[in-house]
Amino acid sequence: MNLTLKVWRQAGPESEGSMQTIEAEGISEDASFLEMLDVVNERIVEEGGDPIHFDHDCREGICGACSLTINGVPHSKQQGITTCQLHMRKFRDGDTIWIEPFRARAFPVMKDLMVDRSSFDRIIAAGGYIDVRTGSAVDANSVPIPKEDADSAFDSAACIGCGACVAACKNASAMLFVGAKASHLNKLPQGQVQKDERVLGMVRQMDAEGFGNCTNQYECEAVCPKEISADVIGKLNRDYVAATVKEAVK
Amino acid sequence: MEIREKSGNYCLKFYLHGTRLASGFVRNIKQAMVSLIQPVISFWNSSIGKKILVALSGAFLVFFLIGHLAGNLLVFTGRGALNDYAQFLHEMGHGKGVWIFRIGLLVALVLHIAATVALTRQNRSAKGSQYAHNATMRASRSSKIMIWSGLIVLAFLVFHIFHFTIRVNPELADMADPAQPERHDVWGMVIKGFENPLVSLFYIVALTLLCSHLSHGIASMFQTLGLRTGKTKDASKIIGIALAVALWLGFISIPVAVMTGLLKADSSGYSDTKASVIEAQIAKQ
Ligand code: HEM
Ligand code: FES
Numbered sequence: 348m349n350l351t352l353k354v355w356r357q358a359g360p361e362s363e364g365s366m367q368t369i370e371a372e373g374i375s376e377d378a379s380f381l382e383m384l385d386v387v388n389e390r391i392v393e394e395g396g397d398p399i400h401f402d403h404d405c406r407e408g409i410c411g412a413c414s415l416t417i418n419g420v421p422h423s424k425q426q427g428i429t430t431c432q433l434h435m436r437k438f439r440d441g442d443t444i445w446i447e448p449f450r451a452r453a454f455p456v457m458k459d460l461m462v463d464r465s466s467f468d469r470i471i472a473a474g475g476y477i478d479v480r481t482g483s484a485v486d487a488n489s490v491p492i493p494k495e496d497a498d499s500a501f502d503s504a505a506c507i508g509c510g511a512c513v514a515a516c517k518n519a520s521a522m523l524f525v526g527a528k529a530s531h532l533n534k535l536p537q538g539q540v541q542k543d544e545r546v547l548g549m550v551r552q553m554d555a556e557g558f559g560n561c562t563n564q565y566e567c568e569a570v571c572p573k574e575i576s577a578d579v580i581g582k583l584n585r586d587y588v589a590a591t592v593k594e595a596v597k
Numbered sequence: 598m599e600i601r602e603k604s605g606n607y608c609l610k611f612y613l614h615g616t617r618l619a620s621g622f623v624r625n626i627k628q629a630m631v632s633l634i635q636p637v638i639s640f641w642n643s644s645i646g647k648k649i650l651v652a653l654s655g656a657f658l659v660f661f662l663i664g665h666l667a668g669n670l671l672v673f674t675g676r677g678a679l680n681d682y683a684q685f686l687h688e689m690g691h692g693k694g695v696w697i698f699r700i701g702l703l704v705a706l707v708l709h710i711a712a713t714v715a716l717t718r719q720n721r722s723a724k725g726s727q728y729a730h731n732a733t734m735r736a737s738r739s740s741k742i743m744i745w746s747g748l749i750v751l752a753f754l755v756f757h758i759f760h761f762t763i764r765v766n767p768e769l770a771d772m773a774d775p776a777q778p779e780r781h782d783v784w785g786m787v788i789k790g791f792e793n794p795l796v797s798l799f800y801i802v803a804l805t806l807l808c809s810h811l812s813h814g815i816a817s818m819f820q821t822l823g824l825r826t827g828k829t830k831d832a833s834k835i836i837g838i839a840l841a842v843a844l845w846l847g848f849i850s851i852p853v854a855v856m857t858g859l860l861k862a863d864s865s866g867y868s869d870t871k872a873s874v875i876e877a878q879i880a881k882q
Contacts, residue, residue, distance in 0.1 A: 353729070366729050419732025445730035452725035515734070517741075518720035520644075550645060559723030560644040560716050562740065563817040569734035577820070578827050585823025587645045595636035 411507030421511035449514035474548035503531035512567035518559030526579030543590035652821035654709035753803030791855035808845035
């Protein structure tokens with residue numbers, strides 16, 4: 348199939364970027380989206396040009412490295428998948444495809460389609476962990492956890508930290524990510540001890556990184572490759588109020 | 598050296614003790630203020646904190662709207678009922694009640710606007726650059742125009758207060774209830790006010806935008822306050838839309854009834870002006 352790509356090109360973090368039109372010819376329907384970019388890049392390199400830079404690693408939807416906003420939607424309009432799991436058969440011959448980086452002030456563009464998502468790492472470092480003795484492994488089921496809690500903690504833990512939620516949000520809010528990471532631990536007995544400091548720490552770091560505020564439109568939920576529910580945002584709001592009140596009177 | 602120290606000792610001790618007590622007291626007050634104000638400031642500075650203030654002030658305004666509508670609908674039961682109600686509002690708590698409500702509403706509105714304007718500005722700067730090709734998956738139209746529907750409702754509120762509360766138009770301000778001429782004829786004023794098609798049109802447009810604002814706002818409120826869960830999410834959406842539509846229908850029913858002639862001033866025409874009623878009474882005596 349033959350496609351017209353409109354790709355964001357930006358030489359470096361400080362440079363001005365712009366959309367560039369690139370023709371992609373002879374692409375197999377069975378190729379993945381990233382393989383399509385590989386083919387295009389090979390031709391660009393052969394012609395002595397600068398290949399399109401984009402992030403990727405596992406290419407099987409588990410690492411959270413790949414990004415790309417495709418026709419205005421992070422990871423494309425296909426629900427529940429990452430860009431690396433998208434196949435060219437979802438497009439039609441002759442289509443024009445817009446490919447842009449994940450946009451948010453807290454995700455500065457490094458080059459072309461690569462963005463710096465280390466702000467997420469700093470949010471995790473501000474509370475997205477449990478302090479435990481890491482000696483010998485404890486027996487399985489030594490701490491009984493209700494099935495419902497285990498399931499919902501697991502749903503939150505499915506977050507791969509790709510940042511699509513931020514990229515989809517018109518406010519560049521990171522509430523779905525922070526909500527998922529906080530409720531993953533806050534729902535388990537092991538996470539209770541540090542629950543309040545976790546919520547306060549992560550929300551404060553989120554604000555300090557310059558992410559926006561949720562306006563409850565749930566675009567994040569719609570694009571999340573792991574289909575994490577915006578329920579985690581409601582829980583984060585609830586936990587934040589409780590932690591704030593406790594901190595004020597302590 | 599020793600003598601000087603000893604002679605001044607008592608005075609100095611007494612003085613120092615006093616200042617220490619006083620400065621200790623001041624320090625305690627300062628500490629108390631800091632421990633009170635600090636959490637409030639950091640709550641305001643946080644993203645979630647401001648959102649919670651928006652939701653609480655929004656909830657307060659919604660409750661007010663429900664009460665306001667219930668009162669307004671008395672217009673359909675006739676002059677006496679609406680004017681009795683208006684008189685009650687102005688006289689409750691020896692005339693202080695209405696001011697307590699007004700101040701409460703003003704505080705809620707100022708908080709709501711200050712927080713939403715601050716949030717909207719932060720959000721625009723957090724996004725930075727926009728996509729060349731923009732698309733949304735499920736955001737409703739109402740949710741995209743919240744700041745604009747809100748600001749137009751604000752413009753309407755200012756007009757509405759000058760129109761029916763302060764009554765800058767002497768024709769509306771001067772109307773007396775024929776049965777009890779010492780009180781204002783609110784019923785006549787409402788009908789006369791809405792007979793102006795421009796006034797009715799602006800009212801209907803503003804309330805339609807308010808309906809849009811609330812169809813997203815009320816459901817949002819549940820989420821912001823942490824009340825939206827897997828179990829309650831459908832209910833919160835339905836309550837939001839149902840309440841928004843019910844308020845819209847209720848409020849616009851009044852100008853619509855006046856414009857279509859369903860609601861008319863009675864055969865004696867408009868209530869007469871206060872002056873003319875009193876003149877007539879004097880003439881009778
Ligand atoms: C009768 C007057 C009003 C009522 C009853 C009302 C009600 C509400 C409610 C219930 C919310 C949802 C709170 C939440 O997000 O949790 C809201 C949000 C909002 N309101 Fe109002 N509001 C009113 C007037 C205004 C005005 C005058 C403005 C103008 C600045 C405004 C701007 C906003 C904005 C920007 C939001 C945030 C929307 C979002 O998060 O997407 N509102 N309002
Ligand atoms: S490359 Fe790992 S999730 Fe896409």
